[in-house]
Amino acid sequence: MTHQYVFVVLATGLGLVLAAGACAQERTPPAPHCMDAVGVQEVEQASARTIALRAASGQAYRIDFSEDCPGVRDATTLKLEAPDGWACGRPSERVVVDGRSCAVSAVTPVQDRDYASVARDSDRLHTATLPAVTIRERKDIRRSFGGSPSYCFATRNVRAWSSDPQGMLVETNPHRNGGHRYYRVELGSHCRQLDRAPQLSFHSGLQNGLICGNPGDRIMTAEFETDDLRGESIAPLPQYTRGSCAIQAVYPASSKASN
Incomplete structure (x- = not known):
């Protein structure tokens, strides 16, 4: 043939x-x-x-x-x-x-x-082996590992999230995340706080605003301390108990129903 x-x-x-x-x-x-x-x-x-x-x-x-x-x-x-x-x-x-x-x-x-x-390991290896260059302008300085929409999303682009047995599904702005609307976020262990957390935020381990599954990437949660609100004629400001859950992996999901 x-x-x-x-x-x-x-x-x-x-x-x-x-x-x-x-x-x-x-x-x-x-x-x-x-x-x-x-x-x-x-x-x-x-x-x-x-x-x-x-x-x-x-x-x-x-x-x-x-x-x-x-x-x-x-x-x-x-x-x-x-x-x-x-x-x-x-x-x-x-x-x-x-x-x-x-x-x-x-x-x-x-x-x-x-x-x-x-993709994450490829970027880390590529960044670690870049040849030495002379920096002439401050704008040329690369401060940290950048990441890619293939395995990262920017915290500023998060629109919504939901929890399920696999961890978390995050909705982002696809126009600012390489065309990806949904990301699967896998956690180090079952994060029970997600089911009742009134507040949630993402913490980047590299402090670059990207969640990629890098060491230190975490979900920060806050729960109401309901006991502090009992027996008060005038409700005080809500009190919170804070917690966190380690992020192990991040990758695009094809749809909201994707696992």
């Missing part, structure tokens, strides 16, 4: 992808696990043997290499070569990093939680 090869040029910076030979009509994968390489939105790398990608459909995938293939995040040119534009883990598939060819050994769909973990 003769395959037409599609060469997809990937730009890693903001997840922008330019695809050559893209087809407008609906495409049928050769196997259920295959990734449509046309229109890939994001590329992340947290280890030399794997990368994570988010397809145009929103589904996340992991691509494993036959041997170490470092430098994907820092590449000037990055191409995914796959027959008919489908990456399935076949011997003919490869990722070309600045002219260096890396053979693909496997392609696997992954959950949003797993993709968010790779």
